[in-house]
Amino acid sequence: MPDVTIKTRENGPFLVTGPVTLIDHLGNQYDISGKENVALCRCGASSRRPFCDGTHKSNGFAACELAPQPPAP
Template sequence: MTDVKIRCRKDGPLIITGEVTVTDHEGNAFDTSGRENIALCRCGATSKRPFCDGTHRHTGWEASETAPQNENPE
């Protein structure tokens, strides 16, 4: 089994690294062959849904969430 990593880019897409299949709502797979990383849009402005096309850079969309740290100090 291949590890999959999903990284939230600051003010940008979700970057998926690892072997995954992206499907539409009918279960049909998008062609992602040859890609090491997949960028999924999370701003909603792309013209290539569900993939990021870079439009987020021009819209002022912001997202800078971070994962909570030290939630279970012992």
């Protein structure tokens, strides 16, 4: 089974790579077949939500925080 990778882009969207199924809060499924990468909005201002349309570049969105590292075993 191929892997799915989700990368955060500094001050930008979530970049999802791999075979995923995207379903909204109402249970509607988006047709993203044939796409290797999907950019999902993090700023909340995209006119194509849940997909990124690049609005984060002009609306002052900033998100460069990092997730904490897991504790060493």
